[in-house]
Amino acid sequence: MKPTIFTLTSARSGTVYLRHLFQNNVPDCACRHEPFFDWGNPTLFGPAIYDAFAGRVERVRARLAKKRRYIEHLPSSLYFESSHAFLKSAYLAALEFFPEMRLIHLVRDPLKVAKSEAYRQHWRERMHAPFHFYRGDDGRRHFCWGLTGNEDIFQAFTGEPAELNAPASARGVAPCASPDSSNSSPAPPLNRPQPLSLFQWYFLQWIEIENRAIQFLERHHLQDRCFLLHTPGDLNNPAKVKAMFDFFGLKTRFPEIILRGRKNQSIGVTTVITKQDERECQAVLERIPPRFLEIFQHPPYVRFPWNERLRSARSQNTDLAGALSGKMRSREADVREKEDRRRQPSTF
Numbered sequence: 001m002k003p004t005i006f007t008l009t010s011a012r013s014g015t016v017y018l019r020h021l022f023q024n025n026v027p028d029c030a031c032r033h034e035p036f037f038d039w040g041n042p043t044l045f046g047p048a049i050y051d052a053f054a055g056r057v058e059r060v061r062a063r064l065a066k067k068r069r070y071i072e073h074l075p076s077s078l079y080f081e082s083s084h085a086f087l088k089s090a091y092l093a094a095l096e097f098f099p100e101m102r103l104i105h106l107v108r109d110p111l112k113v114a115k116s117e118a119y120r121q122h123w124r125e126r127m128h129a130p131f132h133f134y135r136g137d138d139g140r141r142h143f144c145w146g147l148t149g150n151e152d153i154f155q156a157f158t159g160e161p162a163e164l165n166a167p168a169s170a171r172g173v174a175p176c177a178s179p180d181s182s183n184s185s186p187a188p189p190l191n192r193p194q195p196l197s198l199f200q201w202y203f204l205q206w207i208e209i210e211n212r213a214i215q216f217l218e219r220h221h222l223q224d225r226c227f228l229l230h231t232p233g234d235l236n237n238p239a240k241v242k243a244m245f246d247f248f249g250l251k252t253r254f255p256e257i258i259l260r261g262r263k264n265q266s267i268g269v270t271t272v273i274t275k276q277d278e279r280e281c282q283a284v285l286e287r288i289p290p291r292f293l294e295i296f297q298h299p300p301y302v303r304f305p306w307n308e309r310l311r312s313a314r315s316q317n318t319d320l321a322g323a324l325s326g327k328m329r330s331r332e333a334d335v336r337e338k339e340d341r342r343r344q345p346s347t348f
Contacts, residue, residue: 004102007086008087008104009213010117012112012113014231014263015084016033017262018082018104019082025257026250027251031082032083042064044060047134049085050136052088060090101225102225107300107304111306115202117198121198132144156287156292157284157288197280207292207293290314294314
């Protein structure tokens with residue numbers, strides 16, 4: 001079977017540029033990003049994501065079987081795909097079709113990922129871009145590149161699917177501003193059911209994707225097949241890129257690494273995290289169940305400077321959950337004591 005490399009990551013994390021790094025440096029490699037117009041090569045976005053959520057694994061398998069046939073007919077000796085669809089659908093059955101696959105875990109600051117993803121979706125809504133939404137079994141429109149909003153991590157906040165996929169005006173939230181804008185209004189309170197902002201939604205999606213990455217690697221014991229890249233720094237470090245190629249045993253075209261290629265940046269826009277973004281992030285972290293933050297207490301995340309807010313939030317949420325559990329036990333004991341007293345016969 002032809003060697004294949006897939007990517008464990010979220011969108012807006014350098015996947016386009018990573019594809020160019022392979023294309024410019026690795027000979028005899030078929031390099032793909034999101035193969036929408038690659039005839040015979042399924043993308044695993046859109047309805048495939050809903051199929052994965054709904055447990056329709058056979059449909060995911062059918063797409064992966066088609067992808068394997070496509071890859072085997074390519075003349076190149078190596079296939080690399082940098083698409084962020086893997087952890088949204090393909091991961092459920094990928095090892096059945098690519099048992100020897102290798103992986104790249106690409107990680108970026110979650111606030112910057114969320115800000116950039118929210119801006120891109122809002123931009124598509126403004127442009128009325130066609131074919132970017134599909135309708136799921138729940139009757140709602142879903143963004144082709146995102147999760148469904150029905151996953152457990154979203155239910156922890158509203159008890160209902162987050163209305164990500166309706167236009168911003170219909171969701172009852174202000175449209176996401178450009179990544180370099182500032183807003184002094186307070187973050188939406190999360191102490192009562194209400195739609196999340198797009199930024200908050202994509203922040204939660206990033207946490208879900210990273211949980212899936214770690215669980216996938218640990219469940220299948222694939223840590224020794226996976227190379228970690230922290231973006232953007234590692235992608236612009238020729239020594240780190242060379243180490244990645246050496247890890248996979250890949251020869252390069254030239255002695256020196258070529259750092260060149262399109263980076264898929266939003267034209268005229270810089271991703272800047274504002275005070276409003278930090279408040280919205282904090283509002284999410286105050287409510288998220290601690291189990292979703294457990295992975296951030298361990299490598300590789302402990303080495304990243306942006307991880308401190310996730311580590312501390314997990315400790316605070318665990319303490320709060322313990323305190324609430326203690327109060328509930330105390331209340332239950334009081335109720336049982338009163339009930340026992342009521343049942344005791346009266347004496348005169």
